[in-house]
Amino acid sequence: MNIKEFCDKYSIDRLGTNSLKWDALDKRYGDKRLIAMWVADMEFKTPQAVIEAMKKRIEHGIFGYSYVPMSYYDAFINWEKNEHNYEVNKEWIRFSTGVVIALYWFVNAFTKPDDSVIIITPVYYPFHNAVKDNGRKLITSELINTDGVYTIDFDNFEKNIIENNVKLFIQCSPHNPVGRVWTEKELDKLLSICKKHNVLVVSDEIHQDIIVGKNIQFPAAIVSGGKYADNLITVTAPSKTFNLAGLLNSQIIISNEKIMAKYDAYAKTVNKTEVNIMGLTAAEAAYNHGKEWLNSLLDVIRYNYNYLKTNLNEKAPKIIITPLEGTYLAWLDLRGYVDPKDTKTFIQDKCRLAVDLGEIFSENCKGFVRLNMATDPKYVEMAVYNIIRNITLLENSEFEH
Numbered sequence: 367m368n369i370k371e372f373c374d375k376y377s378i379d380r381l382g383t384n385s386l387k388w389d390a391l392d393k394r395y396g397d398k399r400l401i402a403m404w405v406a407d408m409e410f411k412t413p414q415a416v417i418e419a420m421k422k423r424i425e426h427g428i429f430g431y432s433y434v435p436m437s438y439y440d441a442f443i444n445w446e447k448n449e450h451n452y453e454v455n456k457e458w459i460r461f462s463t464g465v466v467i468a469l470y471w472f473v474n475a476f477t478k479p480d481d482s483v484i485i486i487t488p489v490y491y492p493f494h495n496a497v498k499d500n501g502r503k504l505i506t507s508e509l510i511n512t513d514g515v516y517t518i519d520f521d522n523f524e525k526n527i528i529e530n531n532v533k534l535f536i537q538c539s540p541h542n543p544v545g546r547v548w549t550e551k552e553l554d555k556l557l558s559i560c561k562k563h564n565v566l567v568v569s570d571e572i573h574q575d576i577i578v579g580k581n582i583q584f585p586a587a588i589v590s591g592g593k594y595a596d597n598l599i600t601v602t603a604p605s606k607t608f609n610l611a612g613l614l615n616s617q618i619i620i621s622n623e624k625i626m627a628k629y630d631a632y633a634k635t636v637n638k639t640e641v642n643i644m645g646l647t648a649a650e651a652a653y654n655h656g657k658e659w660l661n662s663l664l665d666v667i668r669y670n671y672n673y674l675k676t677n678l679n680e681k682a683p684k685i686i687i688t689p690l691e692g693t694y695l696a697w698l699d700l701r702g703y704v705d706p707k708d709t710k711t712f713i714q715d716k717c718r719l720a721v722d723l724g725e726i727f728s729e730n731c732k733g734f735v736r737l738n739m740a741t742d743p744k745y746v747e748m749a750v751y752n753i754i755r756n757i758t759l760l761e762n763s764e765f766e767h
């Protein structure tokens with residue numbers, strides 16, 4: 367399907383559907399007439415095969431307690447093997463009602479109050495919260511930003527681990543919000559530092575299927591021939607890939623038996639929920655039949671990102687746009703035009719966009735914004751138009767002063 371065919375078939379107006387992204391604008395931004403480009407879900411219906419599978423399940427009319435069928439494991443295991451060259455054993459898999467709740471569990475299960483947990487910032491803000499809300503010490507290692515291209519400061523990462531006796535590292539791979547798909551070499555270096563200092567790694571790979579640049583996505587578990595799999599918990603989900611976040615279904619993968627035993631013992635105390643029957647139905651169909659849909663989606667994301675980049679580069683060249691290798695989240699540095707303290711006024715009140723502001727990902731990122739590109743190109747066109755128009759107005763007014 368080309369971009370137009372995909373949008374004609376799957377793009378949909380979400381207003382009036384209790385959508386957090388669109389219908390909670392008033393509550394969250396104090397203005398319900400903004401273009402919603404914030405939270406990471408999409409304006410695209412899930413693949414038709416998923417809708418059909420769910421309809422079939424609904425028509426049966428029974429929604430009693432269920433278990434995870436072998437066909438689900440097969441679908442997920444095949445997906446990981448075919449898409450990521452990662453061979454997962456059924457025994458290594460557990461379930462959670464979302465990735466964020468699982469991060470909270472890991473912090474509790476594998477660290478003690480006041481232990482240090484490290485994250486690499488700027489990063490998805492629930493990573494910060496999972497540590498702070500649980501009374502652990504949050505240690506951050508800031509990425510190096512070279513003209514919008516982000517790399518890991520390995521020396522700082524290791525120094526912070528040693529100085530703070532860090533017990534756990536929560537990794538984001540691909541990295542939200544800076545769109546990096548880490549290379550095997552980078553991952554090897556990161557994971558080897560963790561291994562050397564006995565730091566357990568939680569690798570959040572929820573964006574693993576949204577790869578839009580040239581880098582190959584390496585599950586942490588297969589880096590350097592699987593050398594670090596024993597010191598690792600991986601979390602992943604079909605929710606970003608197939609727009610299923612509201613169905614609350616995600617996977618935890620642990621291949622080390624001791625870590626699994628510890629996890630299972632902890633999970634007994636917090637996770638008494640059976641699996642969600644609709645979430646499983648949807649995810650199984652998506653893993654089995656969603657590949658073609660995903661390919662078209664990736665084309666739309668690339669198209670939207672390139673449109674944004676080309677037009678802003680031409681008309682507002684002082685905006686620094688980070689290269690998008692993975693995720694569907696564009697990361698923009700507006701500081702070339704806008705005083706960081708005025709970012710919200712500029713992007714929200716002037717440009718009419720509801721976005722995530724940089725400072726929620728790192729206190730050093732005031733003046734940055736994150737824009738969701740998994741949307742109908744018409745919204746990206748409006749956003750680009752509004753940004754350029756307001757930059758021009760800003761420049762002219764400064765010129766007049």
Ligand SMILES: Cc1ncc(COP(=O)(O)O)c(C=O)c1O
Pocket residue numbers: 406463464465466467490538542570572573603605611616
């Ligand atoms: C890195 C990362 N982890 C987790 C989530 C959310 O996961 P869930 O909705 O399954 O809790 C997101 C959503 O944007 C994310 O970017």
